[in-house]
Amino acid sequence: MRQITRDAEDWRRLAQHALAISDRFFRSLPARPVAAQYDPHASIGPLPERGDGAARALETFEKAILPFLSGSVGSRYLAYVTGGVTPAALLGDWLVGTVDQDVGSPGDSIATRMTVETIRWLLELFDLPSHDYDGVLTTGATAANLLALLAAREWASGQQGFSVAESGLALLPRFEILSASAHITFVKMLAVAGHGWQAITPVAMQPDSQAMDLRDLEQKLKGGGAAPKMVVASAGTVTTTDFDDLTAIAGLCRRHNAWLHVDAAFGIYARCTPQLRSLADGLELADSITGDAHKWLNVPYESGFFFTRHSACLETACAASAVYLESGGAEPEFLSRGIESSQRFRALPIWMTLAAYGRDGVASIVERCCRMAGLLAQWIVRSERFDLLCPVRLNVVCFRLLPRNGEDNDTVNDAFLARLNQTGLTRMTPGSVKGVRGVRAAFCNWRTEEGDIETITLALQNAA
Ligand SMILES: *Cc1c(COP(=O)(O)O)cnc(C)c1O
Secondary structure, eight states: OHHHHHHHHTHHHHHHHHHHHHHHHHHHTTTSOSSOOOOTTOOOOSOOSSOOOHHHHHHHIIIIIGGGSOOTTSTTBOSTTOOOOOHHHHHHHHHHHHHOOOOSSTTSOHHHHHHHHHHHHHHHHTTOOTTTOEEEEESSHHHHHHHHHHHHHHHHHHHTTSOHHHHOGGGSOOOEEEESSOOHHHHHHHHHTTSOGGGEEEOOBOTTSSSBOHHHHHHHHHHTTTSOEEEEEEBSOTTTOOBOOHHHHHHHHHHTTEEEEEEOTTGGGGGGSTTTGGGGTTGGGOSEEEEESSSTTOOOSSOEEEEESOHHHHHHHTOOOOGGGOOOOSSOOGGGSSSOSSOOOTHHHHHHHHHHHHHHHHHHHHHHHHHHHHHHHHHHHHOSSEEESSOOOSSEEEEEEOOOTTOOHHHHHHHHHHHHHHTSSOBOEEEEETTEEEEEEEOOOTTOOHHHHHHHHHHHHHHO
16 A cells, blocks of 8 residues: 555656656657567566555566567558557547546546537547437447447347347347348357357358449348348448448338448548548448447547447347436436446547547548558559559558469468568558458558658568
């Protein structure tokens, strides 16, 4: 206890120490290896009986941990779909811990209200009708996809006169879930929610994209008769960034009694800029929408959101009622709209970045990332050693190193990717389009600029 009190008294100096580490880290980003090099069996030693205080812990962190972290907030980290962190979002995130509010139960502070308001800002940012949608902030798109499934099946059971939340899944007759390119996290959530990975009825894709073949979807919807169904559409698939024709799919869903869920984890940001907006037309017709703030909004992990037109279904699916939780207030009970009962003040970093940079700031990140993807794509098209695996529509570039006579494409590209990441100049992950393996680079960070593309192409040449 004495150590805690001493640290609390010494707060300003400790915070300055942490600030200095943070500052050194940001300054080191251009020079440090982008992909972390570390010992996967490293130990942090035994649990101390008595601690040494926060200053020593900070020193140990900077010396023994920080050097082995990846440069994922830097401008040349292009693995997965990894957002950077804006200065305002980072400050917001730090203040979340400072004030440590619980937003789950309303009536405790204005933090719950702020969450409602921040959700409204997000809806406005994406040009979605804010009077039609309610939402909740989540740990990410995976959690949002689970909420979509829970809400949709609650809607389905409601049509049959009962509630899955109350009576369980056994009573629910076959609840058909149709999708062409559901994200792997939706498939994972099918298992978590008790449906199983195989619960998806696959819909055919269009010949040159991962988007749904509408005729096949219509046929399969008709086959299910009047029973309630769920269609899981994509606004931005992870590898080829394909968008489903949401307007047409919404029409089919209405006609055939299906809940339309759109996984728009990063594709939703297409709606922030006029050049890209039409890609995600029709999103405003969805029954539920998944999005991530820790990707293109450049808010620190873990930050996602879920929007739905049927918040009553969500609130039944996630209901938690107990006398000690009762509030009776005018604010929503976020503990009944999500998985976690205690919820950190997730709205604050989102609100901070939107307050600091506005709609324009978000649009400029999105536009710049797409421009950078375009520059890399142009270079690849011009080069003799590489080719694109699919056209670049948004912020992702999938390409491969061309195998030389007799070489196996996949082996060549896996080895190439390993060498590329060892250069320390960039980090990319594998991508596969129509069974052809290659490398995938996703631009999602406000920091990335023209000079980075030069460094990245140099790394590509060297690794080739
Ligand atoms: C990233 C992503 C997810 C999973 O998101 P997490 O934030 O990692 O949970 C789901 N769907 C799509 C389309 C994604 O891009």
